[in-house]
Amino acid sequence: MDLTFITQHYPLYVKAAVLTVVTGTIGIVLSAIVGLICALTRYYKIPVLRTITVIYTELSRNTPLIVQLFFLYFGLPKAGIVLSSEACGIIGLTFLGGSYMSESILSGFQSIKKAQIESAESLGLTRGQIMRYVVFPRAAAAAMPAVSANIIFLLKETSVFSAVALADLMYIAKDLIGMYSSTTESLLMLVIAYLIIILPISLLCSVLERRLRRGGA
Amino acid sequence: MEGLKIVFEGNNFLRLLSGLWVTIRIALISIGFSLILGSLLGAAMRMKSKAVRAVCRAYLEIVRIMPQLVWLFIVFFGIVRTLGINLSGETSAIIVFTIWGTAEMGDLIRGGFESVPVHQYESSTSLGLTKFQAYIYVIFPQAIRLLIPNIINLSTRMIKTTALVSLIGVTEVLKVGKQIIDANRFEAPNAALWVYGTIFVMYFAVCFPLSMLSTAIEKKQKKLSA
Numbered sequence: 542m543d544l545t546f547i548t549q550h551y552p553l554y555v556k557a558a559v560l561t562v563v564t565g566t567i568g569i570v571l572s573a574i575v576g577l578i579c580a581l582t583r584y585y586k587i588p589v590l591r592t593i594t595v596i597y598t599e600l601s602r603n604t605p606l607i608v609q610l611f612f613l614y615f616g617l618p619k620a621g622i623v624l625s626s627e628a629c630g631i632i633g634l635t636f637l638g639g640s641y642m643s644e645s646i647l648s649g650f651q652s653i654k655k656a657q658i659e660s661a662e663s664l665g666l667t668r669g670q671i672m673r674y675v676v677f678p679r680a681a682a683a684a685m686p687a688v689s690a691n692i693i694f695l696l697k698e699t700s701v702f703s704a705v706a707l708a709d710l711m712y713i714a715k716d717l718i719g720m721y722s723s724t725t726e727s728l729l730m731l732v733i734a735y736l737i738i739i740l741p742i743s744l745l746c747s748v749l750e751r752r753l754r755r756g757g758a
Numbered sequence: 759m760e761g762l763k764i765v766f767e768g769n770n771f772l773r774l775l776s777g778l779w780v781t782i783r784i785a786l787i788s789i790g791f792s793l794i795l796g797s798l799l800g801a802a803m804r805m806k807s808k809a810v811r812a813v814c815r816a817y818l819e820i821v822r823i824m825p826q827l828v829w830l831f832i833v834f835f836g837i838v839r840t841l842g843i844n845l846s847g848e849t850s851a852i853i854v855f856t857i858w859g860t861a862e863m864g865d866l867i868r869g870g871f872e873s874v875p876v877h878q879y880e881s882s883t884s885l886g887l888t889k890f891q892a893y894i895y896v897i898f899p900q901a902i903r904l905l906i907p908n909i910i911n912l913s914t915r916m917i918k919t920t921a922l923v924s925l926i927g928v929t930e931v932l933k934v935g936k937q938i939i940d941a942n943r944f945e946a947p948n949a950a951l952w953v954y955g956t957i958f959v960m961y962f963a964v965c966f967p968l969s970m971l972s973t974a975i976e977k978k979q980k981k982l983s984a
Contacts, residue, residue, distance in 0.1 A: 605961060620951050
């Protein structure tokens with residue numbers, strides 16, 4: 542173990558970690574938005590949109606992210622659409638995450654009993670009010686565990702971004718292994734960097750989940 | 759369209775398929791190992807000993823916290839370095855996916871064991887079965903039946919994740935695709951679009967039927983239990 546190597550090169554990892562977190566966060570937020578829209582179209586059974594959503598969900602869930610990224614990064618430019626590595630990563634993650642989020646959010650919506658909505662209607666609440674005060678808070682609580690599992694899953698998936706030349710943590714680690722053959726140090730820093738990113742989020746999610754279970758049910 | 763022609767020219771399509779088989783073979787072998795080891799892990803997680811449960815739990819969390827790609831790097835680059843063993847990309851991949859699959863499978867199977875009602879355990883004890891016999895003949899067959907949809911889902915996940923092995927130098931479908939694109943750089947400059955499009959469709963053709971199957975089984979089980 543060469544400590545000077547670590548002190549010399551850790552700024553590279555910090556930079557890469559920031560990139561991983563930023564692209565990951567943007568991708569996850571966009572996934573949640575796409576997922577919410579898809580879940581709503583399926584919950585309210587909006588005719589044509591619903592079919593499109595189902596096709597999209599199946600396409601996205603049954604193909605690996607790396608293949609999606611290769612298509613975006615190497616394939617699309619041949620059709621005249623040139624995307625940067627960052628854009629590819631974010632679009633790819635959103636394409637993948639959108640379907641996972643939509644499934645989780647939809648099951649949140651579906652967990653609400655019909656009687657609840659009917660009671661709200663009989664109380665004279667408008668459709669918007671029912672959505673705002675009855676459906677949404679309960680659905681959010683019910684979907685929370687699955688959504689947080691998705692967040693962690695998607696954060697981990699960002700490690701594939703290195704395949705489309707995004708200088709993320711994997712990319713830096715591979716670079717350093719290749720240049721200095723400092724395998725142990727590079728891998729150690731890689732593991733630590735991912736732990737620093739994922740561990741707090743995973744702990745936060747399990748705390749939130751426990752709290753929801755105590756308060757919600 | 760000349761890009762699409764390239765996909766079907768000569769034995770290109772066959773080469774892509776055999777590339778796909780490389781990753782699927784890795785996935786199948788790992789799924790097999792994971793089922794066996796995962797069953798043991800699942801049973802271990804239900805042991806009375808707190809220490810055993812804590813070790814299992816720790817194993818599960820440690821495996822889950824890291825991206826699979828990081829594990830591939832650790833085994834492929836790290837093991838070679840620290841232990842001096844030279845592992846091929848394929849072997850490394852099988853090791854990593856077995857370790858990961860065992861963790862996920864173990865957690866599933868633990869859940870399955872828990873879903874079997876207590877009286878089943880009690881009845882088997884009162885029949886004079888040993889704990890081992892009870893698990894083999896009574897609990898396991900019931901648990902596994904309920905878990906089939908989840909196991910199929912995990913298998914599709916593993917097939918999808920094995921696509922990562924191209925990043926540790928295994929010549930699988932993405933690598934073969936790149937070779938085809940490079941070989942036809944001048945005749946078919948837009949081959950990348952079609953080749954990667956084809957690979958996308960290939961993965962879909964493998965995973966979609968599996969997903970459908972698991973949904974169908976799940977629906978049937980729900981109907982039966984309702």
